Amino acid sequence: MRTLILSLLLLSNSLFGVELESVINTALQKSPSLEVINARLTANKQSVDIADQFANPELSLVKNTLDASEPMSKTVLSVKQNIPYYSKRAKREDVAVAEDAVLKEQLRAVEAKLVERIKTEAYTIWELRELTNIIDEYIKLTKRNITLYESYTSINSSQHMGIMKAELSLSDLKVQKTALEAKIFQAYARLSALAAFRVEKLDIDLAIKSKPELERFRADLGYNPEIALREKEIAKQNAKVALADVNNYPDVNILAGYNYREKYDDYFSVGVGLSLPIYGTEDAKEERERALLLAKRSQKADTQLGVNAALESYYAVMLSSYKIYHIIQDDALPQVAHMFELSTASISTGSDLFKYIDVLFDKLSLEKKSITAIANYNKAEAKIAELQGKLQ
Numbered sequence: 001m002r003t004l005i006l007s008l009l010l011l012s013n014s015l016f017g018v019e020l021e022s023v024i025n026t027a028l029q030k031s032p033s034l035e036v037i038n039a040r041l042t043a044n045k046q047s048v049d050i051a052d053q054f055a056n057p058e059l060s061l062v063k064n065t066l067d068a069s070e071p072m073s074k075t076v077l078s079v080k081q082n083i084p085y086y087s088k089r090a091k092r093e094d095v096a097v098a099e100d101a102v103l104k105e106q107l108r109a110v111e112a113k114l115v116e117r118i119k120t121e122a123y124t125i126w127e128l129r130e131l132t133n134i135i136d137e138y139i140k141l142t143k144r145n146i147t148l149y150e151s152y153t154s155i156n157s158s159q160h161m162g163i164m165k166a167e168l169s170l171s172d173l174k175v176q177k178t179a180l181e182a183k184i185f186q187a188y189a190r191l192s193a194l195a196a197f198r199v200e201k202l203d204i205d206l207a208i209k210s211k212p213e214l215e216r217f218r219a220d221l222g223y224n225p226e227i228a229l230r231e232k233e234i235a236k237q238n239a240k241v242a243l244a245d246v247n248n249y250p251d252v253n254i255l256a257g258y259n260y261r262e263k264y265d266d267y268f269s270v271g272v273g274l275s276l277p278i279y280g281t282e283d284a285k286e287e288r289e290r291a292l293l294l295a296k297r298s299q300k301a302d303t304q305l306g307v308n309a310a311l312e313s314y315y316a317v318m319l320s321s322y323k324i325y326h327i328i329q330d331d332a333l334p335q336v337a338h339m340f341e342l343s344t345a346s347i348s349t350g351s352d353l354f355k356y357i358d359v360l361f362d363k364l365s366l367e368k369k370s371i372t373a374i375a376n377y378n379k380a381e382a383k384i385a386e387l388q389g390k391l392q
Helices: 002-015 020-030 032-051 088-152 159-193 213-221 225-246 281-348 353-387
Strands: 058-063 077-083 252-260 267-274
Touching: 020 032, 020 088, 032 088, 077 267, 088 159, 088 225, 088 281, 088 353, 159 353, 213 281, 225 281, 281 353
Parallel strands: none
Antiparallel strands: 058 077, 077 252, 252 267
């Protein structure tokens, strides 16, 4: 069934294009980078199961070389069982459970990063595709007006120079289109690698949304995967400190043996032993774990500063893109459109082609900047969504 669903997805992808949401959902289910962490989570469950278990008993068989007639001649079968100090097993289990929580946060952080990278590649594809489409329009427009210009004018030296400039501009547009097509191919390859299946056609449309508000973004930053991960790492380190503390106390070893003698009566022996932490090893280990705890806390503070700085940086990109888009759409393009209409009218009467080409490329430059502003706005929004731990 899973194979059939994937086959239908690939067929739909090649014929109609796949939506970004489908790409993200498939990646979250099939990405090898996520499967690695899921495998580690499965393995850690075994660590949790065995954390509170006793160590295996030790069984030994000893025989001496005395003659069987000697009272001390015997064969001894003994067993030794280590009994950890009170709460040591519980502390070991706490460490394993805390590791499970760390792995889950690592998984969430990787998922959020994967979604952000997919969105960024998808938005790049949209941007490149829109640039290609607009250049296509300008190629057609330039060709049409060159033909129109030639049909309305006789070719003198100045007019010939105008047509040459137009032809060179047309070649430049074709070069730009070829470069963009190569970049689109590369972007689809990167997106396919992230999605864990071949994406051949993406169905996506972008726009500039509302003006971004920094305080709203900060309010929505209640959960950040990196900060949550640091918190879980601190909890795990606290558990390791607690375990290191109880390791300063001795374990009890229960010993029992059966003594077999050929010429004399057999007998049982029972004993108790202690592990003596007298060389300072456990103290040094505890101090090491406490120092690592301080490091983990410092890492969390550093991560918090980094997240706040990143949020402000991405917000600045969104705000700048928003302003650039509206400057172009509301102010610049209407003015250039009027100039463009006048230039087109002059071409239709056989006037100067130089002015038309200049205005044409001015308008193209503004439209390209407008497309890039839309893409940058959405890319920055995707990065903020990653900071918020969103998976869509």
